[in-house]
Amino acid sequence: MWRAVRLIHPAGAPGExxxxxxAELYAMTDRSRPRLRVNFVASLDGAAEVxxxxxxxxxxxxxxxxxVLRNLADAVLVGAGTVRAESYRGLSLGAARREWRRAAGLAEVPTLVVVSSALDIDTDVFADIPVRPIVVTHAASPADRQEKLAEVADVVLAGASTVDFAVALPALAAERGLRQVLCEGGPALFGSLQAAGLVDELxxxxxPIVAGPGASRISAGPPSPPTDFxxxxxxxxxxMLLLRYQR
Ligand SMILES: NC(=O)c1ccc[n+]([C@@H]2O[C@H](COP(=O)([O-])OP(=O)(O)OC[C@H]3O[C@@H](n4cnc5c(N)ncnc54)[C@H](OP(=O)(O)O)[C@@H]3O)[C@@H](O)[C@H]2O)c1
Known part of the structure; x- marks a missing residue:
């Protein structure tokens, strides 16, 4: 059955x-409750990259x-594929944003958390980073690379041969106070988190771009059951439409 279709635009004055x-529109109502928010941009035809x-x-x-989403996060979670593709270099927040976070009772900068199995991560990613970053991996990832990365980041093991996020995310919350987690992708990581039923918000x-065929979607990996948001x-x-969905 059809329900009311709402016209959301035009609805108000531009720039209002x-x-x-x-910050209020995207605020979490209860920051004590662990929450995983995922952020993506996609084209009209579903491409996650050009x-x-x-x-x-x-x-x-x-x-x-x-x-704004980074400003509100305790931790920024990102897959190693995105770190490599997008040339991630730490998390830089200017003085005004750090001050805003301090005033809001948050750590000055969110903690960067990189997820990887192969651990093929350039340690320069973590250079000049104000808060010690975290690499989340599993017990079967290369031990020599774990050791090398441990020089610049906390290496957290969760799972035997793949990262078990049902272990990793509660550990970040309970042991480090990183409750409000913002995942910035990419598609493989989103696919894993979605399959584990852990995504609270998208x-x-x-x-307003049609990218054409060939590009990946925002979600990748083995199929998982659809979830309503x-x-x-x-x-x-x-x-551009900026949409906030909750599970
Ligand atoms: N449109 C957007 O908003 C957006 C956002 C982010 C990225 N992207 C695009 O997405 C593309 C990258 O895609 P991607 O799927 O490769 O990115 P990704 O999800 O960031 O990275 C995949 C990698 O993350 C690690 N990983 C993810 N899930 C894991 C798990 N359960 N256990 C262990 N390791 C896990 C693995 O790292 P190792 O390979 O190191 O083992 C895996 O190869 C780029 O083109 C980027 O531009 C788009």
């Missing part, structure tokens, strides 16, 4: 949402929300 409004990077899909409105930017809000800027 300030960064403070965005020429191997998400930058071709993103734009100013998406980057604005991307920054923040999805729909970019409910729309919390939809914002529009320059044809």
């Amino acid at each position: 949402v300030s960064d403070a409004d965005l 020429d191997g990077r998400s930058g071709g899909l993103s734009g100013a409105p998406d980057m604005r929300v991307f920054k 923040c999805l930017t729909l970019a 409910a729309l919390v809000h939809a914002l529009e800027d320059s044809g």
